[in-house]
Amino acid sequence: MKKLYIKCLSLLALAVGTGSCVDYVATDDYQVEKPLNVAEQEVLNSYDVLKNYIDTVAYPDFKLGGAVTMSEYASRGVMYRLINSNFNEITTGYGMKHGAIVRADGTMDFSSVNATLEAASAAGTSVFGHTLVWHANQNAEYLNSLLQPLVVNSPAFTNELNLSAPLQGNLTGWANTGDVSISEGEGMGEGTAAFSLKSGSGTDPESVRLTTPEISVLPGKEYEVIAYIKSDQAGQGSITFEGLSNNTPEKDWMDTGAASASFQTSISWQEIRFRISDFEGESFKINFNMGHLPNVSYLIDISNVYVYDPAGPPLINNLIPDGDFENGNGWGGWGNGSSRGVTAAGMGFGGAGKAFFVTNPSKTGGFWEVQTAFELPKALKNGEEYKLTFWVKGDAEGIIRPELQSPDYSSNGFGQIGVTKEWKQIQLTTTATADDRQRFVISYGEFAGTVYLDDVVLSSASLSGGSTTLVNKTADEKVSIVSVEFEKWIAAMMTNSKAHIKAWDVVNEPMDDAKPAELKTGIGNPDVAADHFYWQDYLGKDYAVKAFQLAEQYGNTDDLLFINDYNLEYSLEKSQGLIDYVKYIETKGVTVDGIGTQMHISIDSDKEKIVSMFKMLAATGKLIKVSELDVRVNTTNPTPEMLQLQREMYKYVAEMYIEHVPAPQRYGITIWGVKDSADNATWLPGEKQGLWNLNLNRKPAYAGFAEGLERM
Numbered sequence: 278m279k280k281l282y283i284k285c286l287s288l289l290a291l292a293v294g295t296g297s298c299v300d301y302v303a304t305d306d307y308q309v310e311k312p313l314n315v316a317e318q319e320v321l322n323s324y325d326v327l328k329n330y331i332d333t334v335a336y337p338d339f340k341l342g343g344a345v346t347m348s349e350y351a352s353r354g355v356m357y358r359l360i361n362s363n364f365n366e367i368t369t370g371y372g373m374k375h376g377a378i379v380r381a382d383g384t385m386d387f388s389s390v391n392a393t394l395e396a397a398s399a400a401g402t403s404v405f406g407h408t409l410v411w412h413a414n415q416n417a418e419y420l421n422s423l424l425q426p427l428v429v430n431s432p433a434f435t436n437e438l439n440l441s442a443p444l445q446g447n448l449t450g451w452a453n454t455g456d457v458s459i460s461e462g463e464g465m466g467e468g469t470a471a472f473s474l475k476s477g478s479g480t481d482p483e484s485v486r487l488t489t490p491e492i493s494v495l496p497g498k499e500y501e502v503i504a505y506i507k508s509d510q511a512g513q514g515s516i517t518f519e520g521l522s523n524n525t526p527e528k529d530w531m532d533t534g535a536a537s538a539s540f541q542t543s544i545s546w547q548e549i550r551f552r553i554s555d556f557e558g559e560s561f562k563i564n565f566n567m568g569h570l571p572n573v574s575y576l577i578d579i580s581n582v583y584v585y586d587p588a589g590p591p592l593i594n595n596l597i598p599d600g601d602f603e604n605g606n607g608w609g610g611w612g613n614g615s616s617r618g619v620t621a622a623g624m625g626f627g628g629a630g631k632a633f634f635v636t637n638p639s640k641t642g643g644f645w646e647v648q649t650a651f652e653l654p655k656a657l658k659n660g661e662e663y664k665l666t667f668w669v670k671g672d673a674e675g676i677i678r679p680e681l682q683s684p685d686y687s688s689n690g691f692g693q694i695g696v697t698k699e700w701k702q703i704q705l706t707t708t709a710t711a712d713d714r715q716r717f718v719i720s721y722g723e724f725a726g727t728v729y730l731d732d733v734v735l736s737s738a739s740l741s742g743g744s745t746t747l748v749n750k751t752a753d754e755k756v757s758i759v760s761v762e763f764e765k766w767i768a769a770m771m772t773n774s775k776a777h778i779k780a781w782d783v784v785n786e787p788m789d790d791a792k793p794a795e796l797k798t799g800i801g802n803p804d805v806a807a808d809h810f811y812w813q814d815y816l817g818k819d820y821a822v823k824a825f826q827l828a829e830q831y832g833n834t835d836d837l838l839f840i841n842d843y844n845l846e847y848s849l850e851k852s853q854g855l856i857d858y859v860k861y862i863e864t865k866g867v868t869v870d871g872i873g874t875q876m877h878i879s880i881d882s883d884k885e886k887i888v889s890m891f892k893m894l895a896a897t898g899k900l901i902k903v904s905e906l907d908v909r910v911n912t913t914n915p916t917p918e919m920l921q922l923q924r925e926m927y928k929y930v931a932e933m934y935i936e937h938v939p940a941p942q943r944y945g946i947t948i949w950g951v952k953d954s955a956d957n958a959t960w961l962p963g964e965k966q967g968l969w970n971l972n973l974n975r976k977p978a979y980a981g982f983a984e985g986l987e988r989m
Contacts, residue, residue, distance in 0.1 A: 321975040327363040327968075330986035336940065339989070340366040340780075342405060342947030344905065347372035351392040359973065360951070361400040368405045368904070368947050369393060370960075373774075374414040375766055376808050381419055383762075387773045394777040405947065406774060406781035408841070409767055410812060410824045412797055413786075417810040423758050425627070427546055427748040429465060429505065434585040437492050437500070443472065443579045455485035455568060464578045465505055465546055466746040471576040474567040482515055482539075484568035487577070491560040492584050499554040502563065503583040505546050507576055512542035513569035520561030521553060539569060545754045546578070581746065596653055597717060600667070600733035602631045612647035614638055615721065626668040626700050626731040633730045641722040644678055651717045653735075657681060659712040664738040666704045666745060668731045671696040675724030681709055682716040689714065696728055702747050706738050759815040764827055771831035780837040780944075782873060782904065783828045784821045787813070787858060788842055793851035796858075821858070825867040837944070841873030841904050846882065846890040856897055871900030871944055876930065879909040880922040884929060891937040900944040903934055907950030908978065913963035920965070924981030927968070931985025948982070 328341050343364035349356040350367060360367055371377055372393065378385045397404050442449040446459055456475040463471040476485045494500055506514065515538060518524045528551045530540040540549065553561075563584075567575045599605055602619050610617045617635045625632040637647045657663060665679060675696055680688040691705040717735060721728060732745075750758070771781075789797045796818065799811040813820045821840065828838050840859060845852040852874075859869045872894050878887075894901045908926045910919045934946060950966035952973060968979040 318974060321977070321980055324975070324980055324983050327979075327983055327986065328365050330983050330989070332989050336943070336989060339943060340403065340405070340902075340945030340947075341986070342366040342368055342945060343951045344368045344370055344947060344949045345951065346370050347389050347393040351389065351396045353396055355973065357396065357400070359969070361402050364402070364948075366403045366405055366945065366947070367393075367397060368407045368949075371414060373407055373770070374411065375810075376414040376416050378770070379416040379419060379766065381416075383419055383765075385766075385769050387769075390774065394774060398777055403780075404774075404778050406770075406778040408782040408785040409770060409828060410763075410783060410820070411785040412799070412809050412811045412813075413806070414808055415810040417808055420759070420762060420810045423762065424750055424755050426750065427465070428627070429548075429581055429746040429748065431581055431746070432501070432503070432583055432585050432587070433591045434587065434589050436583050436585055437494065438582060438584040439490055439492075440579060440582065443470065446470065450490040452488040453486060454483065457485065457487050459579070460576065463576050464580060465748045466578075466580060469746075470579050472565075472579060474565065474575040474577070476512075476568045476571055476573045476575075478571050480569060480571060482566040482569045483564075486567070487565045488519075489563045491562060493560050494556050495586075496556050496559060497554070498586055498588070499552050500584055501550065501552050501587050503581065504549045504565075505578040505581050506542055506549060507544060507546045508542040509544065509574040511570075512567070512573040512575060513539050514542055514575065515539040515566045515569065516549070517564045517566060518553070518561055519564065520557055522555040522557055526553075542573075542575065544757055545750065546748055596657075596663075596735040597651055597733050598654075600735075601625070601731065602633045606633055608633065608649050608651050610635065610647075610649035612637075613641050613722070615647045617649055620729065624729070630731070633733075634727055635719075635721055635730075636727040637721045637724055640675075640725045644676070644720045644722040647721040649719050649721070650682070653715045653717060656713050656715040657709040658737075659709055659714075662706055662708045662738040663735060664704070664706050665691055665733075665735050666702065667733040668700050668702050669694065669696055669728065670698060670700045671724065671726055671728045672698065673724070673726035674698065675726065675728075677724055677728060678720040679705070680718050680720070681707060681714040682718045683711055683713045684715075687711065688718070696724060700731075702745060704745075756815050759812065760823075763812060763816065763820075763823065767824065767827040768831045771828060775831070775833050775836075779833060779835065781828055781832065781839065782841045783824050783838045784840045786842050787821060787840065788851050788854045790844065790848070790851070793848055793854040794857065795854070818861070819865065821862050822865040822867055825862060825869065829867065837870045837900065838868070839871040839873045839900070839902060839904075839944075840869055841875065841902075843875035843877060843905075845874045845894070846876055846878060846887045849886060849889055849893065852890050852893050856893065859897065859899070869899065871902055872897065873902040873904035875905040875949075876903050877905060877907055877909075877949065878926065878930070879911055880919060880926050881911070882908075882926065884933075887930065888933050888937060891933055895938045895942060899942065901934075901938045901942050902944040903930065903946040905949035906930060906946060907948070907961070907966040909961060909964050909966045913956070913965070915965050920977045923965075924977035926981070927978045928981035928985040931982055932988050935985070935988045 331339050331341055341364050343360045345356055345360050345367055347369045372389050380386060394404060443459055458473045459470055460473040461470050462468060472487055474485050474487060527536040527538050529536050530549050530551060531547055565577060606619055615635060615637045620632045620634055622631055635649055641647060676693050677696055678690060678693055680690040682688040689707045689710055691707050694703055787796050789795045796813050797811060798814055799805045799809060800814055816823060825838055842855050862869055874894060908923050910923050948968060952967040952969040953965045953971050954961045955971060956963040968976060968982060970976055
């Protein structure tokens, strides 16, 4: 009897290139030829681990990198062992990007990052920072929310503060010190006024002060105070009182989470909101003290300074209950095969809540031929003026017409309303001229498509309060807001990670594909992805300059800072555009240490262009990094011949990098396609682009890349 020796390679052995086991099986006396695929796999497994092909004595700083998800790596399982055995640096695929770190409220969660950094530190593997500034994988919902208009809803309660004089353009009854006046057209709403307070050269808070008239209150009750303020530059203000048991309290004036004696102001309107109850008598006064800092100009919106009893009776009685459509609607309608109803949540104004919709399939001969109607609780008062406010948008453009109607169809109209594809607020008035106006009607016959309505309020125009002011951000405000977020993000990531990370992809994919000499932009693109935010659209061409400055400021003094892009081997024009942009950045006094070329290529990529790209990049004198190398086979079912072509391309890239990039400029090569992608993967689904297959068996590409590295 003969014994057949069957060699079995464990999964971990295939992963790290070591280890085997031998089973002894009793058999009859016969000969077995080793299957060809087994023999080929044994040849691949005989190769050393990849990083051993680097001459670390001659090239001690060369980084052989592997891309890996943070969850795979931080769990310290088989991928952790594979990566650490074959590579001396990792790049995380998604986990270090803005979208992964920044939460809906702007706070940041670095727990997964820190777990990965700790795992890499334990293995002695370096981490490449990827990536600080990019347009994709951003928490764009949070960033865009900061740029949305400020919607100010004044309280629907009696304002105990008498604003009659300032609303008429004078300060009668209001005491003031220093440069205080009323500025027409400078308030939050269109055509509204603001108090103007300008500080001088000193720093005495009371040197510029505005004091309200006496405000009547009921002792023992709690009142809420609201105001809106902004300044022409970073400023500081405070509020004190006359008539409280504590006239100089510390409060959380602007919902910062901490009480303070003063508050900070900026070029954007900010809300001040707080409550007081410690009245010494039946009235008190408010002092706005704005002399803290020299040479700052402040505006306080007049129409929205409020002092009110939040437990008092509501001032506004919306004659259309459930005008926000959160609890149904009660609206009827008819005409032209139209349909109507309430949308799903999230389709209301501002992307929140519900809206009412009407779909009219086509325009009609008369505007009245498609209508919705709401029966009012009671008939309106003859001779009374009524105010109508609501938000509206459509999936097309057209006209709708609201009106107050009687049973005999006579009406008082609010006029024509032009509907656009963007939400806009409508504020109109009309006077009831009959004592039986008891129906609110909107006509849609001049609109083909779907109209959306939200927050419909019909009330007496003689009552104040309950109004809505929409305050759009100016271009300067948007730049300021984005600048703050830009620095906050870079500072937090660098500060958190600097103990472990010494090289960063600072700016990623800046150049436009169609116009390779220009920067990417989201302007004019109606289909910007939900996670895309183009910092450069707000900060301009110097956004990269600022990014490198901040990386230098918050990182380590010896960090290596890279700019990175894709398709440089496909478009030599884009390579030149990136090189020229690097030159521009450095004219601004900052240093770009290196250029990364992603190289997501395929088995049939143009080899001559690959060589040309390496030569162009090397000529810059910068460190050159192949940052995201993978080679597609252009099918999910490659033939053995295709896998050999893949092997040759991996080898070719390594050889050409070594041949055309001088040794002092070789930062290293990072393999993006460490293993093949699963069929449901987000990156190259079903492709066989990796050095390992999904079972972590080495592929011919592994051997080709190892042979290319051997040229070092």
